[in-house]
Amino acid sequence: MAFSSPSNDQRNFECVTVASVDFIKLPLRDILESLIQPVDLFKGINSCSALLSGKFKLRQDQLKLCFIQPPAEPDYSKLDVTLLYTLIRNLCPSLKPTKGWGKDPDDADIQIGDDIERLRLFRNNYHAHADSAAISDAEFKEIWKNLKSVVHRLQKYMYNSGRNVNYEQELIKIESSKIAQDHLDSCKLLLQALMNIQNQTDLKAEPEIFLKGEDRVFCGNTARLEANVKNVEFSCWRFTWQKRTEKSILECIDTNQEIYKGSTNIILLIQNVRKEDEGEYQAVISREVNGIEYRISSNIIYLMALGELPILNDLRVTTGDEGITIHYSYKVLKQSPEVKHINWCKNGEPLDRKSKNDRLRKKFKQALSWENMKKEEVGGLPNTMASEETVIRNKSVKLVGNVFVYDGSPDILEVFWTKNGEKIDPQGSGGRLSAVTVDDPSLTIRDVGHIDAGEYKLIARNAVGTTSSDIIAIGTPNIYLERLENEGSVSQCFKATIKATPLPCSVQWSKKGNDEDEYKPIDADAEEFIGTTNYLPHPKLVVKDRTLLENNCFQIEVSNFIGSTVEKISDTKYQAKLVCNLISSPGRQRVLLDCCLKYLIHNLKNPNETWTKEKIVTHVRRMISKLVENDERDRLEYFCQNLYQDESLFNTLLDCGEDFYALIFSMEEKYNAQNIILSEGSFCVTFCFENNLQLENFLKKLESKDKQLIKDLSKLTLNKTLLKIFSISSHQIWWTAWTVKVYKGTDFFEKIFTYPIEGCSEECSATETDAKVESSPHSYNRDCSVISQKISRACTCNDEGLDLTPEKAINFDRTRRISKAGKKTMNGEDNTIHAVSPNKTTPFLL
Structure with missing residues (x-):
């Protein structure tokens, strides 16, 4: 039986087929091995979320070939073209093509990454001719010429990397040798199977999970968070709700608890919301395959519990023949939950008013009374007051205590002082602290120093209970400066109000020139400072010539036994910063993001001297991050196209170097849409x-x-x-x-x-x-x-x-910045636009 020889068109197709299967993987394998040794591949894949659970998630058959835990190593010769390309794309950022992965390179783009993309396109050309199984001589000549150019550059690259390879010789063998029919058939089947798998993978939608719900709930109400899950078979995935604690640790929520009653896998109900329920919540779906756990997290919702705790007024005690009555009252602020429970405690222990053995009874709705009280338990609490005296000469402070009780109240049992909430032991002070008794509750601190700084309170106790005085704070002086207006006068006057315990022992105004390093005391008798005083209670600084304020810096230093406080004269001393949110109405959520995008592109096209390399990279990073975060695929593509195609943008970005392009495309690769709506x-x-x-x-x-x-x-x-x-x-x-x-x-x-x-x-x-x-x-x-x-x-x-x-x-x-703010008014890194007012320049920071 005679066999007909294949035509030239069929022969051309056979060469492309064999090259797509046998040849292309050779340079790809060598490139991967030159950058990542087989022993290091497991670590690289394990740290790349895109390969394990993201957009480029590897199939199970691929994981078996490359994701091998050390000390075992993968065999790179068993990796096909698709797998080699995927690994290089995700693990070798230094090889990023000029226009990015997955994009057709221009003729002028001849980086190694560009040639890797050309190998991918060469293999895809097989699919375009698979039905006819023929390629004309003219088309084959062009395809083979381009392949040879790519191979020549790759061979040169590998030679410079210290590897002796000869890819051009391999191409000559494919082109000149006769290809066995069985080998050709196996190549066709293998290549077709790989293309089918890739097409199925591309069409398969990735699992998605998006969390929605109210982020502000009034205390006492029920919060509801719902997870919207797509492309997930519920039987194969495990659902988990998580909350971030105060220590920034994500903890799993046990939905079997009473507070989460009614919750399901996709719905989290928080019953009777409290302040402690505030925090970040998210939903997680996960599954384990061959010992590897895959996790996909939702967006985060920060739950805010609105409303305030009830305000409990001071208790009031009345004494009668049968006992004493403690009266209480409280107030609930608007839009805060009503009080549900009222509990009483004695010495920190709860009281059970329903107990038959207890000597308590409910006299009326807002009072608690005792019957048949012991004599020593009847009466009022101690009255406790405190003040302080400073003795400059012997460097001491006396905390004056005054404790007494009204007639009919139990006697004082104990008095003592606390510092920062801890009881003071005068006996262990080595004589620095005086003894404190019921008859003399004052505390004298001798040889006062910085170790004595703190908050002091006098505590007194009798049979009814314990009371405490107001806090006396011992520390460095507090200085409050005030500019005094002198109508019709060119002189400037500043008055200082000083509050300090112990009292100040030194007050001094001083100044230094704008070009000087040290402050020097001001001579109050000097003509330009006539009227200046350095004594209490209100030291004053008088500056006769306004230009002195412009050319000098002034300060006041006040010292006591604890230390010194320095206060400088500043025009921005008293400030109120109102933190606001600009909110767009429903259906118009994206208007602000559009403005941000146009504003950035405008300034990148027409940058002034303030737009440095670091500033450009920072702004672009923020914009791409925001577009990715908010699932703005169209805007991200529009932004990247502008970066690639606009000539003025290209000239601006060219000076930023390869790091800038690496930044852009790394953000593209890490794209993880969360469907968050900008509002x-x-x-x-x-x-x-x-x-x-x-x-x-x-x-x-x-x-x-x-x-x-x-x-x-x-x-x-x-x-x-x-x-x-x-x-x-x-x-x-x-x-x-x-x-x-x-x-x-x-x-x-x-x-x-x-x-x-x-x-x-x-x-x-x-x-x-x-x-x-x-x-x-x-x-x-x-x-x-x-x-x-x-x-x-x-x-x-x-x-x-x-x-x-x-x-x-x-x-x-x-990074929600508004657009078109006027390029010529940009000033400095903070993007400040200056508005001229009658007296001075007023900055608006965009």
């Missing part, structure tokens, strides 16, 4: 005041939700010009604030409002005109400057008409 942008509005009275007045207006102040804040945060610049409708967003941070010199405290302060476009719509808005950063800065001055005047005490011109820092953290 908020955080910002901070900072107001500066010249004295404490003005600051306190502002805080009072804020806490009382002064209507005019809220209206002015709405105009500032939802400025119509700003929204016009960024194409945001004022009806689509509003602002809300839960926290204000207060700075008084070096002192700092944070106040969290029980109910949020909030505003929307309605507050500022009444004063807006229908005139066309000037959409520019200058009009935005001008409008905000006018509003800020109005707020400052509203917070001025005694209507003195001070023009405070407070600073405002609008800081969009979480």
Whole structure:
């Protein structure tokens, strides 16, 4: 029987088929081995979540070949082209192609990663010709020419890596030798099977889990979190609910507990929510295959328990012929849960008022009474008061105690002092501390030093119970500076109020030039400082010439037996920082993210000198991270296309080097969509005041939700010009604030409002005109400057008409930055846009 010889077209197809199966894996195997030794492959795969449970998760048959625990080693010769390419793509970031993995390289792209992509494309060309099993001479010539070019560069790369290979000779053998029919058939079957497996894997959807539910629940109500699970067979996966503890440890939740009654695998119910239930919650699905655990976590929801604890007023005791009655009263704040249980304790032990053997009975709804009390148990608690005296000469402090009881009350049994909550033992002090008795409860501390700093309280006890005095804090002095206004005078005056226990033993004003390193004492008799005093109770600094303040730094140092406190004169001493959220209405959640994206692209196309390499990389990292976090696939693709294709962007990014591109594509590879909806942008509005009275007045207006102040804040945060610049409708967003941070010199405290302060476009719509808005950063800065001055005047005490011109820092953290802010006004790393007010420059931090 005669066999016909294959045609040239069939012969060409045979060469491509054999090269796709037998040849391509040779350079891929050598490249992988040159970067990752077989003994290290297990460690590399084990640390790569993308290969174990992510987008490029390896199949079980692939894991058996490459995921072998040491000391055993995988045999690289048994790895096919698909597996070799996947391992190189995920474990060898240094080989990243110019345009990224999975993208067709341009002709000018000749990095090693680009040629690896060309090998992948060469193999895929087989699939395009599989049906006809033929490739024309012209097409084959072009395919084979390109393959030879790739092989030549790869061979040179391996030679430079110290490996003696000859891939070009292998290609010549394939092209010139006659291919056996059985070998050709096996190559076809193998290649077709691999392509089918890959297609099935690409079409198979990855498991997804997304958590939704309310993140703010009032105490006493039920919180409900629901996990939306896709592409998961429930019989094969294990469901777990987790909560992050105060120690930042994720702990599994036991849904069998009473507090989680009614919970299921996909629904978590938290009954009767309490403050301790606040925290981060997430759902996890996991399964184990061949001893390897695969885990997929949902997004995190931070549950906030709203409402406050009941306020229990001081107990009141009345004495009668039959016993004593303890009266109590309490108050429940609005939108807080009602009181469900009231329990009494004696000496820390619970009292059972229902017990027949107990001598207690419920006299009326809000009182507790005792019958047939022992004589020594009838009466009132001790009265305990304390004050202090400082003796400078012998360096001592006397904590004066005064303890007494009313007529008919039990005598004092014991008195003692505590320091920071611990009982003081005068006998163990070596004579530094005086003895404390019922007759003389005062405590004298001799030779006072820094070791005596702390909080002291006097404790007194009788048969009825124990009471304590107010705290006396021994420590370094506290200094409160205040600028005094002298109308019609060019001199500047500063008054210091000092509170200290023990009393100060030294007060000194000093100054240094802006170019000097050391402070020098001020001569109060010098002409330029006439009126300056260094004595209590209110040391004063008088500076006759205003230019001295501009060219020098001034400070006051106050010392006592504990130590010294230094307070510098600063224009930003008294600050209130209002932490707000900018929230978009339903259906418009993505408007802020669009603005962020356009803003970044705008500045990358037209960077000024402040946009350094580090700044560019930081901003791009944040943007890609935010797009990935919020499952914005289209926007991520749009952003990356701009980075690749726009010429001006390319010129900007070229100076950042290969590290920049490695950053971008590593973020792309780690893409783990969580389907989070962007709805908020955080910002901070900072107001500066010249004295404490003005600051306190502002805080009072804020806490009382002064209507005019809220209206002015709405105009500032939802400025119509700003929204016009960024194409945001004022009806689509509003602002809300839960926290204000207060700075008084070096002192700092944070106040969290029980109910949020909030505003929307309605507050500022009444004063807006229908005139066309000037959409520019200058009009935005001008409008905000006018509003800020109005707020400052509203917070001025005694209507003195001070023009405070407070600073405002609008800081969009979480990288939700607003767009088109005017490239020429950018100043510094903080992206500060300056608005010029009548007196000084006011920064707006975007």
